[in-house]
Amino acid sequence: MTKTALVTGATAGIGAAFARRLAVEGYDLVLVARDEARLAAFGAELTERHGVTTASLAADLATAEGCERVEARLGQRDAPVDMVVNNAGISLNTPFLNSTVEGEERLLHLNVHAVMRLTLAALPGMVERRRGEIINVSSVAGFGTPMPGSTYSASKAWVTNFSQSIAESVRSSRVRVMALCPGYTRTEFHDRAGINMSRMPGWLWLTPEEVVRDGxxxxxxxxxxxxxxxxxxxxxxxxxxxxQRLVQTVSKDARGRD
Incomplete structure (x- = not known):
């Protein structure tokens, strides 16, 4: 029986790498991102190369309407989703004191609220079927060392803790939930946030394919x-x-900041 995976943030970086890897494994795919044209082109490429069925679902998961569109798909009992990859996320290149309520709320809606909503939408059907997998893409930034002025690391700490908690609650139902916590990965992520990573040592970087393979x-x-x-x-x-003071000093040096 063919399985179906739903991947958010599917057109670039780690999300695109998940989509390609799962297509190779024979999963049909529901691809979620904001850019409808880019989604359609990527889906057509995967279908042509791997013979899988792809569906494009254009949605901005930082909005209630976007989450509702994806929740509706996850709730379709006649077309169950076997794996959910909650990959969509953003960072802000703005110290908190210079930030805006709108920017911070968008980060929290996408990095935290959407992960919670889509996990909750997918889990009941998975538990009822006694099978299913959810991967919530977090970050090593969420492990216990606050990044000065950053709410990104706080959001990822939530994703990791949330995933661990939910994993334990559904383990007896044979449903798996996991937080995937990569380090620096070569994607569009930093460019979109306007973060200059040119001074980052090359040996620290991972590829999206390595992250997906290990995950x-x-x-x-x-x-x-x-x-x-x-x-x-x-x-x-x-x-x-x-x-913590030593870790913060090392982290600043690794990011190439003064």
């Missing part, structure tokens, strides 16, 4: 949290156990 491997091993690549596993250990 799916860890999901299928039953992990609640996946941190791709050994260097970021070491980094997370340090964030949890080293003095």
């Amino acid at each position: 799916l491997r860890d999901l299928r091993r039953g992990k609640n949290v996946s941190v791709p690549d050994w260097k970021y596993k070491v980094a997370v250990f340090g964030m949890r156990h080293l003095p």
Whole structure:
């Protein structure tokens, strides 16, 4: 029986890498993003290359209307979704004191509220069927070390904690929920946020394909949290156990900031 996966933020970066990998594995796909033309072109490419069925769902998940469109698809009992990848997210290149309520609310709606809503929309059917998988894309930024003036790291701390909590609550139903926590990954993410990453050492970067490979491997091993690549596993250990002032200093240096 063919499985179906729904991927948000599907046209670029980690979301696109998930879509390609799952298409190779034979999943039919529901691709979610804001740009309808880009979605249609990407879906046609995946269908042509891999012979899977793709559906495009244009939605801005920072809005209630966008979430409702995707929730409606997840609730279709005659066309169940077997895997949800909550990948869509944003960061702000603005210190909190210079930020706006509108900008911060958009970040929280997309990074936190949409993840909660789509997880809640998908879980009842998965629990009833006693199968299903949800991957919530978080970040190593969410592990215990606040980034000065950043609400992005706080939003990702929520995603990781939320995913772990929900994973435990549905484990007996054979449904898997996992937080995927990559480090710096070569995508459009930083460019869209206007963040200059030119001073970031090359060895710190991951590719979206590496993140997806490690994430799916860890999901299928039953992990609640996946941190791709050994260097970021070491980094997370340090964030949890080293003095916070030392970790913050090292983090600033790694990002190339004064």
